[in-house]
Amino acid sequence: MDKLSYNRKQATGSRKSFALRWQLICCTFLGLFLLSQPAFAQQQNVKLSNKTLAVAQFFHEIEQQSGYLFVYKDSDIDPKSSVSFGQTTGTIAYFLDHFAQTHALRYDITNRKYIVFSRKTATPTATKQVSGTVKDASGEPLVGATIQQKGTANKTITDADGRFTLNASPGTSLVISYIGLQDQELKASPNMTITLSDDVKALDEVVVVGYGTVKKADLAGSVSVLDNKAFKDQPITRVDDALQGRIAGVHVVNSGIPGGEMKIRIRGAGSINRSNDPLYVVDGIVRESGLTGLDPEDIQSIQVLKDASATAIYGSRGSNGVVLVTTKSGKANMKQVSFDAQFGFSNIAKRYPLLNAYEFATAYNEAHPGTFGQADLTAFQNGEKGTDWQRAISQTGFTQNYKVTLTNGNRDTQYYLSGNYLSQTGTVLSTKNERYQAKLNLTSNITPWLTITADVNASHNVRNMVNFSAAKTNILWLALNYSPVTNVMDNAGNYSHDFYNAITADNPVGSLKLNSGQSRQDIFNGRIDLRFNLLPGLTFTTTNGVDYNDTKYYWFHSKRVAEQSSMTNHDGQRMMLQSTNNLTYAGQWGLHGLTATGVFETTQSKYRMMHISGDNLLTESVGWWNIGLAKSKTSDNGYEAWALLSGVGRLMYNYDNRYLLTTTFRADGSSKFFKNKWGFFPSVALAWSLGNEKFMQQQDIIQDSKLRVSYGLVGSQAISPYETLGLMKQVGYAYGGSTKYTGFWAGTSRATPDLTWEKTHQFNVGIDFATLAHRLRFSIDYFNKTTKDGLLKKTLPQYDGGGTYWVNACEVVNRGVDFTIDAHILNQKDLNWSSSFTGSYLKNKVTSLDNIPFVQGYSPAVGLMGDVTRIVVGQPIGAFYLYQWTGLDATGHDTYADLDGSGTLSEGDRTFCGKANPTFTLGWNNQLSWRNWDVNLFFTGAFGAKRLNLMRYFAASMNGASKFITLKEAYYQSFGKTDNPIYPAVNVTNNNYQGASTKWLEKADYFRLDNITLSYNLTKQQTRFADVKLSLSCQNVFTLTGYKGLDPSGTSFMDTSLGNVDINDGIDMGAYPLSRTFTFGVKINF
Known part of the structure; x- marks a missing residue:
């Protein structure tokens, strides 16, 4: 006989199983009684410690933040198995819906205490099968998008390649949805290609702000976000190039030389004699080497902090703006090789x-x-x-x-x-640039409380x-x-x-061929x-x-x-x-x-x-x-x-x-x-x-x-590190005549302690x-x-x-x-x-x-x-x-x-x-x-x-x-x-x-x-x-x-x-x- 479990204590033995049956009966009657009451506040926001968790840990974190308990049959749910989500912050309804969909479950939720999971009643098989692919506006496949036959419980989600298969008759209405993108309603057909565009939910996008993240809707400062989708298909070989024209307030000057210098200014130059370059922070580490050596294909997103509210977090190095770069990392339950x-x-x-x-x-x-x-x-x-x-x-x-x-x-x-x-190889003789680059990012959840x-x-x-x-x-x-009348080489x-x-003075071709x-x-x-x-x-x-x-x-x-x-x-x-x-x-x-x-x-x-x-x-x-x-x-x-x-x-x-x-x-x-x-x-x-x-x-x-x-x-x-210190030099000066007196004096580099x-x-x-x-x-x-x-x-x-x-x-x-x-x-x-x-x-x-x-x-x-x-x-x-x-x-x-x-x-x-x-x-x-x-x-x-x-x-x-x-x-x-x-x-x-x-x-x-x-x-x-x-x-x-x-x-x-x-x-x-x-x-x- 199947056992029922709730996550706070695992039910074992006949006494606990009997008690849980009574709890299930009480919950059922209580749910019927409260049908006329307002529904549970499923829009309450919760935050998970990781996108991938053991089921038991997932239940525990929801319970800690909401006060509710989970009830389920052991034959329906394995608490040691894992569950993955597309985000760590969201409403309780989002996480419950996603969990139920991926485990073919349904759930009932009370106004007071219990969330009860049970196996779905089998949906009658549709007359035909439809399939297709779901992508975002830039053509990237969407993992975990929901395809549901309108007005029914018949639905499925896309796999790691954005593909899906659903039993539905051609011509029936399908609703396609994905967190952060606009829902679409389409007529079912045998082979579908679906593109979802941005929605108001995009305000839930997480923005890196330095030493942390914040939802875009909760952002109070001036921060511009550049997702890699804005440049990923363009032949950009330097990260600096991606900033030109794509972020307001950022001006980029390119030398044009293969591998040459680039100059970036955020909201103008403020210093006359010193650098006006922004601060570059890659995955939380300040880079004095700038963005050199980074491959644009490894970039997940770029955030540019522009106003003082955003840049003050970097204090003494934030006056010229801050460029935050987040690089790509691995994903759970997704294996992909790309060339x-x-x-x-x-x-x-x-x-x-x-x-x-x-x-x-x-x-x-x-x-x-x-x-x-x-x-x-x-x-x-x-x-x-x-x-x-x-x-x-x-x-x-x-x-x-x-x-x-x-x-x-x-x-x-x-x-x-x-x-x-x-x-x-550049368009001018002898100009060339080569780059060899490698990157490894490894994330491991050692325990529920430690991630490395x-x-x-x-x-x-x-x-x-x-x-x-x-x-x-x-x-x-x-x-x-x-002069154009001069040949490249003479008769000798x-x-x-x-x-x-x-x-x-120098022959242009000779200079390029002989000098290096x-x-x-x-x-x-x-x-x-x-x-x-x-x-x-x-x-x-x-x-x-x-x-x-x-x-x-x-x-x-x-x-x-x-x-x-x-x-x-x-x-x-x-x-x-x-x-x-x-x-x-x-x-x-x-x-x-x-x-x-x-x-x-x-x-x-x-x-x-x-x-x-x-x-x-x-x-x-x-x-x-x-x-x-x-x-x-x-x-x-x-x-x-x-x-x-x-x-x-x-x-x-x-x-x-x-x-x-x-x-x-x-x-x-x-x-x-x-x-x-x-x-x-x-x-x-x-x-x-x-x-x-x-x-x-x-x-x-x-x-x-x-x-x-x-x-x-x-x-x-x-x-410079020692610029406020005085350095002595040997000097000579004539007082009232031609005789020059020599001594040591802090002239060239006078001490400036203030x-x-x-x-x-x-x-x-x-x-x-x-x-x-x-x-x-x-x-x-x-x-x-x-x-x-x-x-x-x-x-x-x-x-x-x-x-x-x-x-x-x-x-x-x-x-x-x-x-x-x-x-x-x-x-x-x-x-x-x-x-x-x-x-x-x-x-x-x-x-x-x-x-x-x-x-x-x-x-x-x-x-x-x-x-x-x-x-x-x-x-x-x-x-x-x-x-x-x-x-x-x-x-x-x-x-x-x-x-x-x-x-x-x-x-x-x-x-x-x-x-x-x-x-x-x-x-x-x-x-x-x-x-x-x-x-x-x-x-x-x-x-x-x-x-x-x-x-x-x-x-x-x-x-x-x-x-x-x-x-x-x-x-x-x-x-x-x-x-x-x-x-x-x-x-x-x-x-x-x-x-x-x-x-x-x-x-x-x-x-x-x-x-x-x-x-x-x-x-x-x-x-x-x-x-x-x-x-x-x-x-x-x-x-x-x-x-x-x-x-x-x-x-x-x-x-x-x-x-x-x-x-x-x-x-x-x-x-x-x-x-x-x-x-x-x-x-x-x-």
Whole structure:
């Protein structure tokens, strides 16, 4: 005879079995009596300790949080078996329904105490069987979706591949549902493909907020979430690329170089002299190595913390925003092997219009008659002599990207294992990038109260380096200015020198072939989490991790293309250790909900480096492995270390899902400072969920509306570890005569014991709402971000030893608006279209420099011109400071506005005339699906920025025998060649050329189709072995812009070692050319 059980005590023996029978009888009569009473509050929220639990543990946790007991037959339920859910937080009804469905049970629930499970009465077999697949809007299969015949108990759920089979007659109504997605009602057919779109329940989505998670509906701060579905089918090889245009308030500048640097700014730049890079946190561990070495395919989601309420949890490192990355992990009861391969080729999308050899020789003869004879001109015209240098340095790029992943697990242990190989050959000779990467995530439920997670990510990156910096050795600058009448090699087989543009010292092709540079970067990231479930709602998690980065640089320059041979080796290792201990309590009392978090954290970072270089090498056969054969050698080494001690507290209060309060306080103690080691960073956020108010629920125009407001203080400790200490140097100074007295003095690095944190105060107000039955969602934020106590460098007088020192003096304000619009435009049986539009308006202004007149920018071409940007009060960071070009005079010379009235061109004639950073940026992502076809269209744009096109300036300049024009329009639109000339005559030597003038300053507005991807899906039934997705993509399809350079979004200043990089944004001195790439991909899920 079957036994009945309830979970608190297992019924054994005849006495307990008899008692349970009476309990069942009493429960049945009590249930009949209470039929007229209100139903059990099945909408009460509960939180499970894990998504996969033993049945007995599942019953126990429900009982502890609700006070109810379970009653069942032992023959119906095995308490030692496991049950899995798609989430850990939800209503009691959700968990009970899911459990009953997966075990073919029904249950009755009383108003007082008992939940009684019993076996279902067999459903009569339908006349026919229907089957199909259920997917989400991005095409991913949905596991555990419910398919139910309307008005009956006949239902089933999908398996791990999203497939189902149900006994139902064709034409009957089926209701398909899934947590977080919108239900659909369809007519049954033999083979169905069903796509579910987002629903209002998406507000239950869990958002990572730093040291914890929170439901999206309970979020009071400004946090943007980017799910991997937004970019998973696009040929993205770097995680940084996924942020551009997909998150409001985030601006990404890509160098374009394979494996090269990227620059990310969140709500503008607040620091003048220090880094404005955000903080990167991957699975709870801060990464000083940034996002390098991560494979986008391993990313589950990205959260960007933007306002101070969200970033204050990271205190002294949160002033520039925080990028939280959550990587993939294993899943219980789901085994999957995936293989992903991509092959692509790329070419330069745009080239400068330059003179060919015949045009150059013709123009040169006008300025220097008789230089080229008729034989030369004929040879140039027939293509027998001369070089197109832009094409000579370019090649067809090729990309290979291979990925293998294995996901598996049971109720106790889950793992995710992946490996990746990436090879990218650039569109410029000698540019190449390779990445070898592997990741393992392992989670094990050791006991009901202890879960251990181990995660490791290792990568080896090799990148060939070519000079694209802002200097005369920039390879693109050389290609534009090398005269086209010069052959690549002379008759003796040597690389030719340019006798007509002598300013260009190095042969562009020779420089690429003979010179070499390489960076080798080994990154290892690992962490171990121990999560203890101490009491219902109370957890303690200790996370210990390491971020290790070993970077080596090698350079070699051949004397065959330079004045002398040289080599450089650099090796630097950085290791950061982090230990985070987190105690969190989450509880619900009636209408009141509270989550309290306390964190104690320690961080230690160490860096050491060694640098050697040599000149005049005796032999070049071994390249940079040549230091012993150098006639002159220099070497340097260094070591630094710093530590951070932190305490964090956060309270999140929720009243009736209507009124939300989040308060955060963090204290950081940093070894980098002398006196002011401790910084304190509070924040507060309030939110009102209007959508849950009764008066809002009585209308159907606006749904899910929520008002948010926050204010907080965050900081920056972006100084060197010993920068507040004074260093002695030997100095000499003459007092009243020629005799110089020598001694030691703290001049170059004066002690600054009062130096303190840069502090950012931020106010944010936002609103979220949906309309058109949740098909259209808006999120709008206004922010005011003020950075105070910014670091500013001051100069000491020579009588005091000279040199510079740092003070906290400047102030920068960033104001703007971020907004996101998500729309489900079409949701039909075969055709679906979803769209997401992000936009950001930003105004940046310097409001204080402590009475310093200005901060000077970098000289983009040392020896050729001075600075072109400056920082002054009232202007944005990166404002151009130039002469105003007014056209040509009657003799064909450039003229400029005489602003100071001196009658001559002087420093007083320069003025501010534009900025480098855009005022408005946008991104527009579109996902369309029709049957088995998917199409993605992704657009980006930026408006309000300007670029100083120094490439055009140099290609249009003349200077006697050392420099002549190569730009086509500089000849055909020159004085004497057209009625409206903009360039001097080619025979003019002293033409008043000024690189620092508005003649070369251009609008850099653009709108770009960044990516288009076409995919076709084949099911396992079609291929007989696996699900297969085939895709074809094109990146940088077209760009609408008036900018005459190669890329309106590019910049020559990506190397942060130059310092002040935000001052010099917008200078185009030969940035890597924009490439158009075609990629074919195949993804196989076994």
